[in-house]
Amino acid sequence: MKKNANEVWESCLNYIKDNINKESFNTWFIPIKPIKIKDKVLTIQVPSKFFYEWIEEHYIDLLKSAVRKELGSESKLVYSIMMENTNGNNVPYTIKVPSINKKNNQNINLNLPPEVINEEIKNPFIVPGLQKLKIDSQLSLNYTFENFIEGDCNRLARSAGYAVAENPAGTSFNPLLIYGGVGLGKTHLANAIGLEIKQKHPEKTVLYVSAEKFTQQFIEAIRNNTRNDFVHFYQLIDVLIIDDIQFFAAKEKTQDIFFHIFNHLHQHNKQIILTSDRAPVDMSGVEQRLLSRFMWGLSADLQQPELETRIAILKNKLYKDGIEIPNDVIEYLAYSISTNIRELEGALISLLAQSSLNKKEISLTLAKNMIDRFVKSTTREVSIDYIQKVVCDYFDLNIDSLKSKTRKRNIVQARQLAMYFSKQLTKSSLANIGAQCGEKDHATVLHACKTVNNLSDTDKTFRVYVEDLEKKFSMM
Ligand code: ADP
Ligand code: MG
Numbered sequence: 001m002k003k004n005a006n007e008v009w010e011s012c013l014n015y016i017k018d019n020i021n022k023e024s025f026n027t028w029f030i031p032i033k034p035i036k037i038k039d040k041v042l043t044i045q046v047p048s049k050f051f052y053e054w055i056e057e058h059y060i061d062l063l064k065s066a067v068r069k070e071l072g073s074e075s076k077l078v079y080s081i082m083m084e085n086t087n088g089n090n091v092p093y094t095i096k097v098p099s100i101n102k103k104n105n106q107n108i109n110l111n112l113p114p115e116v117i118n119e120e121i122k123n124p125f126i127v128p129g130l131q132k133l134k135i136d137s138q139l140s141l142n143y144t145f146e147n148f149i150e151g152d153c154n155r156l157a158r159s160a161g162y163a164v165a166e167n168p169a170g171t172s173f174n175p176l177l178i179y180g181g182v183g184l185g186k187t188h189l190a191n192a193i194g195l196e197i198k199q200k201h202p203e204k205t206v207l208y209v210s211a212e213k214f215t216q217q218f219i220e221a222i223r224n225n226t227r228n229d230f231v232h233f234y235q236l237i238d239v240l241i242i243d244d245i246q247f248f249a250a251k252e253k254t255q256d257i258f259f260h261i262f263n264h265l266h267q268h269n270k271q272i273i274l275t276s277d278r279a280p281v282d283m284s285g286v287e288q289r290l291l292s293r294f295m296w297g298l299s300a301d302l303q304q305p306e307l308e309t310r311i312a313i314l315k316n317k318l319y320k321d322g323i324e325i326p327n328d329v330i331e332y333l334a335y336s337i338s339t340n341i342r343e344l345e346g347a348l349i350s351l352l353a354q355s356s357l358n359k360k361e362i363s364l365t366l367a368k369n370m371i372d373r374f375v376k377s378t379t380r381e382v383s384i385d386y387i388q389k390v391v392c393d394y395f396d397l398n399i400d401s402l403k404s405k406t407r408k409r410n411i412v413q414a415r416q417l418a419m420y421f422s423k424q425l426t427k428s429s430l431a432n433i434g435a436q437c438g439e440k441d442h443a444t445v446l447h448a449c450k451t452v453n454n455l456s457d458t459d460k461t462f463r464v465y466v467e468d469l470e471k472k473f474s475m476m
Contacts, residue, residue, distance in 0.1 A: 016063070017029075032044050041075070148188055149313045151308065176298055179279050194273070208243065210247070235261060246278055246286075263293075279301065305341060311334045415438060420453075421469065
């Protein structure tokens with residue numbers, strides 16, 4: 001009985017699978033769909049022109065022998081290529097081309113648009129007429145490693161980044177994916193890696209691009225029929241940094257092209273650095289085949305900075321700008337703003353601006369006023385650090401004792417109040433609150449909350465404490 005296209009292709013795949021590595025197989029053969037078989041001509045559908053070119057260039061011998069094995073020596077292969085829509089209609093169309101085995105038949109001309117054959121590479125960053133010889137890395141010079149303060153919150157990502165900078169594509173961190181919430185330093189760190197590589201390996205072509213810009217360039221390339229130039233340009237890069245790849249979500253065509261560029265770079269030992277505002281598992285709208293590639297290397301997260309790191313970041317910034325402000329003001333800022341470094345810097349800048357505009361000295365009072373206006377409007381969450389500080393100030397205790405394991409009665413009470421208010425005023429889990437209040441577990445925090453409720457019902461003095469503290473927090 002004659003086999004149908006699916007069966008033939010199935011057998012071809014089995015043969016191919018045994019002859020190449022798994023990654024290449026998954027990348028280049030799984031996406032192919034058998035379309036039909038007629039008179040020993042097998043038609044297969046490939047997702048893009050680029051895909052077709054790639055297969056013809058790299059896998060044609062293997063593919064041919066697989067097909068011959070199935071259909072005999074007279075067999076032929078025809079590609080059906082899914083084309084990008086360039087005429088403004090949304091339906092993808094396909095074109096059919098016979099396999100030409102480029103290597104042996106260099107001069108067979110296809111009925112393809114001319115840019116397939118035209119190899120000239122255009123740089124999408126360069127405005128026509130303003131030709132530049134070297135590719136500008138688009139890096140921002142301020143975002144260096146030197147300025148990137150190290151803390152527990154970023155240690156893994158920072159040291160992985162540093163390792164990559166020392167030895168691009170030479171570590172197992174390829175791609176290096178840096179992820180974390182808004183304003184936690186992803187762009188800064190990715191930039192720092194790029195700058196460091198340029199310094200240590202001046203021969204490498206480094207390019208920083210936001211996913212948004214990449215997408216715009218791609219759309220532009222489609223519009224101008226220069227898709228191949230676009231791909232070729234990106235394939236020239238030794239170190240490609242793409243910022244905020246969550247932007248690719250639900251943009252299938254862009255993901256497709258990025259997938260190809262990614263594969264090309266990775267296969268040619270080029271370094272890829274990506275950032276995202278969420279972990280790969282949470283990136284909905286990004287295709288599985290891309291997500292699984294992100295996992296090939298290292299995903300390192302940036303977390304919210306600890307108090308000491310926030311203080312160090314502010315101090316570093318002031319030092320760089322040659323400005324001095326009192327320590328208690330720095331601490332106040334660092335206590336008040338905990339979830340976003342950009343906001344923290346913003347508060348500092350607006351404090352400096354206010355003081356110079358109103359010719360007022362920078363003081364704690366000015367800082368408090370400013371924070372009230374500056375931060376309150378942006379629905380800020382109080383930090384556990386801040387709650388602890390307020391409670392400690394109120395009882396005139398040292399914050400270290402609150403975080404210690406001591407069982408002294410007055411400290412236990414303050415600690416329980418800090419836990420209670422942390423539960424009330426933040427979104428932190430019981431476990432997280434416990435961890436930050438003397439390494440207690442969630443049951444202890446729960447118990448603390450109950451105790452505070454009970455005591456404020458039964459103990460007058462205690463109720464005053466709670467009310468006083470509530471007032472302090474509500475005034476923030
Ligand atoms: P993201 O890209 O994650 O939103 P950015 O990289 O833009 O965040 O960082 C926001 C601001 O915080 C920048 O001005 C950056 O310089 C600063 N910043 C972030 N992390 C650090 C750090 N560890 N040390 C010093 N500055 C930092
Ligand atoms: Mg960013």
